[in-house]
Amino acid sequence: MGKQVTEMLKGVLEGIVLAILSGRPAHGYEITAWLRDQGFSDIAEGTIYALLIRIEQRGLVDVEKVPSEKGPPRKVYSLNAQGRAYLEEFWRTWSFLTERLEQLHERGN
Amino acid sequence: METGSNEPKSRYRQYLEVVTGPLQDKRRWRQYKARVKELPENYRTAVEALERYLMTFGPGDSTEAASMYEDLADLFERSAADGTPIREIFGENPVEFVEAFAQNYSVGSWIGRERERLTSAIERAAGENTGKEERTV
Secondary structure (H helix, E strand, O other): OOHHHHHHHHHHHHHHHHHHHHHOOEEEEHHHHHHHHOOOOOHHHHHHHHHHHHHHHHOOOOEEEEOOOOOOOOEEEOOOOEHHHHHHHHHHHHHHHHHHHHHHHHHHH | OOEEEEOOOHHHHHHEEEEEEEEHHHHHHHHHHHHHHOOOOHHHHHHHHHHHHHHHHOOOHHHHHHHHHHHHHHHHHHHHOOOOOOOHHOOOOOOHHHHHHHHOOOOOHHHHHHHHHHHHHHHHHOOOOOOOOOOOO
């Protein structure tokens, strides 16, 4: 499953991160830790960081720098209105995909 | 914080920057290098390896590059403070990470220019008129 799940995740990782942020604001480390807890153990922290920079540049999240006990301040990301609209579109696309795939799956059985 | 960065540049400085690139970017580059120096050794080694790769495949625009290296320093300072293992930052494939990262700063990179050139060449070959001026070198 390892390699395949990594490949499949690439296309949906952005949606996953936005979905996490729709629950509550979070920083990169929290997001990565949560994903690892959920069994996505191959997720690289750097990949999440690159993704967070991208969604920030595209205006889907708001960023706040929060002081940390140890080390430099953490960037805390929260979903904004544009991000919410984008996430809704992501779920519509996801439903479309899973429906079609499920049909294929059933036909194959 | 340095003051006076919003003042109009002197004529001398304008000429100088044509040759050297913006001085502000050079200052940011030096600050980045100083931050990297402070990192624990294995994090520093990792950043320097990334830096070498990004020199070739990263942005060609110096302001874009300055932002990129600052973001890189942010990541590694934070990771060092959290004690995140190097392999957890990079994952199995370091190239994948660095490519995803570098794509956020594509302004002026030769690879970005080549991608644009390919896209518009195929548009022409496919007979699509996109109304964009084609520049051939």
